[in-house]
Amino acid sequence: MRQALICSICFILFFVNRPLLTNAENEQNDLYARRMELYQKIEYVTNIPWYYLAAVDQYERNIRQSRKDLPKAEGLTGIYFSPEVWVGLTNPNRTDENPLSIEFFAGMGADGDGDQKASLKSDADVLYAFARHILNYGTDHDNIKLALWDYYKRDKSVSIIIGKAKIYKHFGHLNLETHAFPVPLRSNHSYKNTWGDARGWGGRRIHEGTDIFASYGVPVRATSYGIIEMKGWNKYGGWRVGIRDINNNYHYFAHLNGFAKDLHIGQVVEPGQMIGSVGSSGYGPPGTSGKFPPHLHYGMYKDNGRTEWSYDPYPHLRLWERQERQRAKK
Incomplete structure (x- = not known):
């Protein structure tokens, strides 16, 4: 009798502690x-x-x-x-x-x-x-x-x-909508909405992204399931990586200090996977660094079958940060 009672209690606790899926999920x-x-x-x-x-x-x-x-x-x-x-x-x-x-x-x-x-x-x-x-x-x-x-x-x-x-x-499956914040949540970082702000270096242009300030070497992570579409140097973005996700979004990571080992174009990545580290590269020929404080420039672009345009990543970053904190509590 006592053994049956213990089994019943364990059975109940198992289902009580399991994360319940919402109707939407x-x-x-x-x-x-x-x-x-x-x-x-x-x-x-x-x-x-x-x-x-x-x-x-x-x-x-x-x-x-x-x-x-x-x-x-x-x-x-x-x-x-x-x-x-x-x-x-x-x-x-x-x-x-x-x-x-x-x-x-x-x-x-x-x-x-x-x-x-x-x-x-x-x-x-x-x-x-x-x-x-x-x-x-x-x-x-x-x-x-x-x-x-x-x-x-x-x-x-x-x-x-x-x-x-x-x-x-x-x-091997279709449910690939989970996202991660670009840098570890426990790292010392800060960011605010700067999308659309004026930029002067290289001519008049707007800031097509959000700057996440952090120390040199802080890991930079893929924010989505996707494929490495671009890797290399750009005089504006320095060492940078571009990842295309399943929703036609292009995720742009710039000013990196370096790339993750063996990272290559055509590689499939998942949320939270390290792709590089925070740096201050860019604003000059290959190898230029230190012209601004270390930070990650994170941009998002959408392709609609005809053209591609930049849009504000800040609301998404806030959402992904909140979602990742919630997952960590489970």
């Missing part, structure tokens, strides 16, 4: 699961690896979020086809869902769920239609890149999608 996890199921179903039919399909889907979802000329994604998939592209440019029926007539008019619409319809409202149909475009070229890496370039006609779009595919393949 449960819904998000369910969404990731349903998307992965869709990607893997299309992979089974087409032999296109799921992580390429996920990368295209995520890329399109992000550009739809950041552009006013495209409708926001409502279903599982973020891929967008205009009605005329879906049914065929010369098709007089803009709501056509007949796969045969759509094919006759050279539309991209296809039946991916087996209901004999090619519907823009079906996630399986939409993803399968894009997969069929890729199949016209092949399912290996190089031919997938050719298919993407032929569709987007933009090298940067292809590069971003291929980078996303590498990230998804590396981690």
Whole structure:
């Protein structure tokens, strides 16, 4: 009897002490699961690896979020086809869902769920239609890149999608939204909102980021899951690193004292991973340092499929700092 009581108490304590997921977290996890199921179903039919399909889907979802000329994604998939592209440019029926007539008019619409319809409202149909475009070229890496370039006609779009595919393949799942603060929370650091302030060195320009002041050598960490897109010297930023995340954001780390060992372009990183250390490099030819107090310049840029622009990272830094402190308490 006593042993049974002890087991019951341990059982209760186990569940009481477990971190409970909020409804929003449960819904998000369910969404990731349903998307992965869709990607893997299309992979089974087409032999296109799921992580390429996920990368295209995520890329399109992000550009739809950041552009006013495209409708926001409502279903599982973020891929967008205009009605005329879906049914065929010369098709007089803009709501056509007949796969045969759509094919006759050279539309991209296809039946991916087996209901004999090619519907823009079906996630399986939409993803399968894009997969069929890729199949016209092949399912290996190089031919997938050719298919993407032929569709987007933009090298940067292809590069971003291929980078996303590498990230998804590396981690093997879709839930890659966690972030970390750029420097250890216990380090002696300070920052305030300086985005948009005037800068004079090198001509009149605005400050495209937030300066985080810290001592020489304080570790600089990746703030997101992503891929190293750039590493090297710039006369303004000194030794710097650029990381592209799965949401088309480019994270810029500048004025570094040096890089983490073996850090290289094309490397996949995760939040909190060390990529370098705080320094005061920049404002001159390679090797220039000490023209200002040591600090990390942290910038964020968004690509919308057409162009890329800077936006204020300060609110995100505050949020990530708060979230990381909350995770440390668990």
